[in-house]
Amino acid sequence: METILQMYIWLFVGMSYYGYNFGWGSILNDPYLGQILAMVGEIIAYVGAAGLIQCCGRRRAMIIMLIMTTITYLLAIPDVNFEPSKTIDDAKWTLQSVSSLIGLIAASGVFSSVYLWSAELAPSSHRGFVFCLCSSAARIGSFCGPFLFNNLIKENKASTMSVMVFFSLVGVGSCFVLVETKSKDTAVTPKDVVIRRKMHQYTLL
Secondary structure: OHHHHHHHHHHHHHHHHHHHHOOHHHHOOOHHHHHHHHHHHHHHHHHHHHHHHHHHOHHHHHHHHHHHHHHHHHHOOOOOEOOOOOOOOOOOOEHHHHHHHHHHHHHHHHHHHHHHHHHHHOOOOOHHHHHHHHHHHHHHHHHHHHHHHHHHHHHOHHHHHHHHHHHHHHHHHHHHHOOOOOOOOOOOOHHHHHHHHHHOOOOOO
16 A cells, blocks of 8 residues: 555656646746746755755655645635736736745655655565656656646646645645654565554654
């Protein structure tokens, strides 16, 4: 079950990460500005995610960043223009563009964090196989994300973002089920994973 949940998280993370990075033509009127800001955002995400993981642990950090992603998808739904002198179609800065930049930071943080967590969740005897499955799921998500951001979002933004909110919340639930691996011995065999699962105690975070 842990492998299936990890595959889902990788799929959603791939969908969000590549959806943002290949969707700036739909999010901002100036895709070059979007890519520059995305570059800065990713640096912030990787540095911030490392600190958050060290402070809160893998599970809590992933949940926090996925909740951030959920909130940014919700904020992107209303058409709010921060440039009154321009129409919503001509303005560079809207609630959607700002929330998307924040969402990219959160999605990039999750993208960098899921590698570490998956490596610690999988036993050494099966780690390569688990990574193959998760990477394949992420590749499927990387196809779906740009399609959603570049095509469906133009037809019905509210429905598209609502779907992403649902996917993100399912990801939060998946992280809740998976075990915390910070400061714990690395599982070598599937038996070690079973023992670790039995010793795990579920809390709200």
